[in-house]
Amino acid sequence: MLRWLVLAFWLTGTPSFGQNASRIYTDLQANALKTALLSEADKKVRAFFADQFDQRITAPVILVGTSDPNILNEHLMKALTDLARRQRTSPIDGVKLCDNKKIGAAANRPYIVMCWRKPKVYDDRWRVLTGQKLAPILAHEFTHQLQYDLAGDDPAQRIAGTKKLLLGPSWMIEGSAEVFEQMYKVQVQGKDADDDAAQSLFNMQSPARRSRLTLSDLTPTGSTKGRGAYGTARFAAYLLARRNGPQALFQYFEVLGQVKDRDTAFEQVFGLTFKAYETIFERVRRDFAAATEFAAGETQ
Numbered sequence: 001m002l003r004w005l006v007l008a009f010w011l012t013g014t015p016s017f018g019q020n021a022s023r024i025y026t027d028l029q030a031n032a033l034k035t036a037l038l039s040e041a042d043k044k045v046r047a048f049f050a051d052q053f054d055q056r057i058t059a060p061v062i063l064v065g066t067s068d069p070n071i072l073n074e075h076l077m078k079a080l081t082d083l084a085r086r087q088r089t090s091p092i093d094g095v096k097l098c099d100n101k102k103i104g105a106a107a108n109r110p111y112i113v114m115c116w117r118k119p120k121v122y123d124d125r126w127r128v129l130t131g132q133k134l135a136p137i138l139a140h141e142f143t144h145q146l147q148y149d150l151a152g153d154d155p156a157q158r159i160a161g162t163k164k165l166l167l168g169p170s171w172m173i174e175g176s177a178e179v180f181e182q183m184y185k186v187q188v189q190g191k192d193a194d195d196d197a198a199q200s201l202f203n204m205q206s207p208a209r210r211s212r213l214t215l216s217d218l219t220p221t222g223s224t225k226g227r228g229a230y231g232t233a234r235f236a237a238y239l240l241a242r243r244n245g246p247q248a249l250f251q252y253f254e255v256l257g258q259v260k261d262r263d264t265a266f267e268q269v270f271g272l273t274f275k276a277y278e279t280i281f282e283r284v285r286r287d288f289a290a291a292t293e294f295a296a297g298e299t300q
């Protein structure tokens, strides 16, 4: 009897999280609007990955959203407790994550945290406008969840016999998340809809043209923090997506989970070693014609 009561409660009393939705945690104040903001974005982002790339996550994902960086960790602790997951060893620096940004966001296993600037008033206009900014960023963070999921990397693993984390290199992790964030803006939100393939390549190349950072500078875990790092990582992953199709970016993480070796996975999916690609990238990053040729698959 008790079992049936529990089941009945579970079916009716909990939000529809699990396979098609993230588990949402947000503030008590303006709770309904904040929940709506997050669940709408979550739904759109999940549909984007499922419809365009056949990518889904069946494991639970926590989505914390708040306007108050000081209670971000409280929400996260509660969410991790509810999932019976280990707590973080140190709290997230909410102020650093949220300050001076319209939307701040971060992902780790198995959660995404997001914050937004507190508006004068919470209303539907706020929900719609903030949702437009938040959704592509959520697509970026959701890519990280797909990476953990595809690589079977929760908890984080190390490459056998080394101290190096399995998931990497850093430019590949951030670069692919950036590519899908951009694709979400273009395909779902209609951004730069008039740009042809050449214009898109030119725009994506611009930050890589200006930055001095090489892909080997952007290989160690966490190294994509520097100036121009994200733009360079984005262009490196974008060129691979243009050459082999965006699906190949997911395949890399999937194969990585199987072979547990970055070089083997990269070579299997892209037909190049990381070393070779680092060299090619330096040759094409500031040269539009050479980059176009590489994207078309005409360079070896």
Ligand SMILES: [Zn+2]
Pocket (backbone or CB within 6 Å): 140, 141, 144, 173, 174, 177
């Ligand atoms: Zn990221």
